[in-house]
Amino acid sequence: MVRSWGLPLLLIALRTCFMQGQAASASHAGTLQTRDDAPSTPDFLRRSFPAVVVVGDYVYIDGGEVSQLFGGKNGSAQQPSYAVNGTLSISLKTSWTNTSVTFKQSTKAAPLLNQQAIFRDPTASGFYIWGGGTPYFGQPPPLEIWKFTADGDGGGAWAKESPRGSTIVELTRSVRASQFSSTQSKDVAYFLGGYANAQTDTSVTGDTYLALPGLMAFNMTSGELTNSSSTGLGRFGTLVGASAQYVPFGPAGILLFLGGGEAPIATTYGAWTGVDFNTLSLYDLATGKWYSQPTTGSRPTRRERFCAVGVQGPNKTYEIFLYGGVDMQASRSSDEVHVLSLPGFVFFKAPGSSTARADHGCALVGRRQLLSVGGTDGFLGFPNSLLDPDPWKNGLGVFDMSRLAWSDGYKADAAPYESPSVVSEWYSQGGAKSVAWANAEVEKLFAETAPPSNNPTGTGPPPRDPPPLDPASVNPSPSPGPNVGTIVGGVIGGLAVLVVIAVGAYWFRRSKTANGGAVEEMNNGTAELPATAETWDPSKPVSEDYWAQLDSPPPQELPGHPSTELPSSHGFSEVLSPHGHSELPART
């Protein structure tokens, strides 16, 4: 099967960074002083790995990296982006377009990380961040719980929380991960899997990327953190680059897992397999049981690092919208939007095309709009994926989830969400009767709607009338991104960004040849595709050329090592050979 995208990409990126970079920091030190966490519209190039959450009347954007033009010129090829040093917000009280939008900035005391999870506090007074990795090979910060308390006016302040109860002990046992799946109910933040490496947790050294098991739950009211078994999820209880969604079914809500890759526990680089959308893993919060439920319809191809948001329909359906990601089957970044409707477990593909991106963040805003923030096309390679100007100004896109269309901007006065017509038609034609339930228990769970989550902010202003079920969670899928986040405590000297980019390049190259399987374009609304719709054959190992596409190996040295150590003539193929990363010298 497919090796997992994320890791190879990271490696590549890292390597590239090193190769290009040692000299950069000095020569660009001056320009970096002028950087802006929210560059002017003409200067903005790309924002990658952001975490996005709605709190009150504002959508907050935290973490990640930004690249911009400096006086009309690209930044350095060695370090085209830098860690975002503050927390941004956009008002949802008034309409805006991606050119007229304005950002408010708050200073950030918390560590600067990529690919964080972000969780809205139960009282909607602010948000927590968790997990992620440092950009440019920075040393990861200690495992701490940081909270941003909003001031109600788009600003706010960061503070470290004192762990309560058993959390004091649990934190010492925990490992910070990146590319995990996260979601939340009103009270509880959930995150599962991901991988740990030297940029996420100080307990990991060298070049290892450990696939982690475990379903972590952080009760934001009590402050309790628990880690329970994820055995029952897929083959290994691990998942990377996927999306989790809290969905309001069953007596206590259900966690649904979408896409990504899996690998045996603690496996390091090179052994990850893509998870398809033919069946979805479910976790019943009432009983702690795992299930696997088949889907039908126009399923996405295998992908990771897409973004997803859920929204409550008016007629007891709950729809999840997926945008973009790294499409492993087509070997490209995706521009697609898919809708999964529950309880039908049926996928639809939105018509039309937009812009391809991965490692972006999303949120449900203004009742029925998916806001996409940032993202890059890693297939362009490093540093081009960061220097390539985002076709969307300020990296922002707004998708009308009822009309299934990208729009000119955010509408503060949008009508309440209605299921798209293809979805309503499917149900009105009796589609729900055709669901092939995994078993009677799952069928029963989805016949029941969970108590409203009272999530006050998922849809942004104006306040909506309470639907039968409130959106359980606007889930900020922590845009799983290329693994490279690094914070370096405000110091950008790192190469992490480069890594991310490198990843992109890897994919790009891979796309030129790899492949097998045409990605079928299913028609919007069709629900009769066989479960075997995907043509990509997971039983076949990724071919040598998959790895051979890469023409230069990832850098092995830590920042600070002379770049001359890296033979520039080495190809990526060495790095991504079937022998795996282990051939590469461990970093010191």
Ligand SMILES: *[C@@H]1O[C@H](CO)[C@@H](O)[C@H](O)[C@H]1NC(C)=O
């Ligand atoms: C990041 O923000 C802090 C606090 O506002 C400031 O002291 C520091 O100089 C900033 N770093 C950079 C590189 O802009």
Ligand SMILES: *[C@@H]1O[C@H](CO)[C@@H](O)[C@H](O)[C@H]1NC(C)=O
């Ligand atoms: C959760 O527990 C499992 C099993 O003990 C452990 O391997 C994993 O690292 C833990 N997860 C986190 C995020 O600490």
Ligand SMILES: *[C@@H]1O[C@H](CO)[C@@H](O)[C@H](O)[C@H]1NC(C)=O
């Ligand atoms: C979270 O903690 C609060 C306060 O202790 C408790 O009332 C609530 O039931 C907990 N939520 C869950 C899902 O365990």
Ligand SMILES: *[C@@H]1O[C@H](CO)[C@@H](O)[C@H](O)[C@H]1NC(C)=O
């Ligand atoms: C910046 O770099 C990108 C990628 O190499 C290139 O396409 C673009 O033309 C450059 N822009 C400027 C202003 O030099």
Ligand SMILES: *[C@@H]1O[C@H](CO)[C@@H](O)[C@H](O)[C@H]1NC(C)=O
């Ligand atoms: C703004 O975003 C929309 C997608 O919501 C896109 O179609 C449009 O081209 C963007 N406009 C600009 C100027 O970037």
Ligand SMILES: *[C@@H]1O[C@H](CO)[C@@H](O)[C@H](O)[C@H]1NC(C)=O
């Ligand atoms: C809700 O679903 C029922 C049963 O499928 C259908 O008859 C009704 O028309 C639907 N209402 C709306 C508003 O879609």
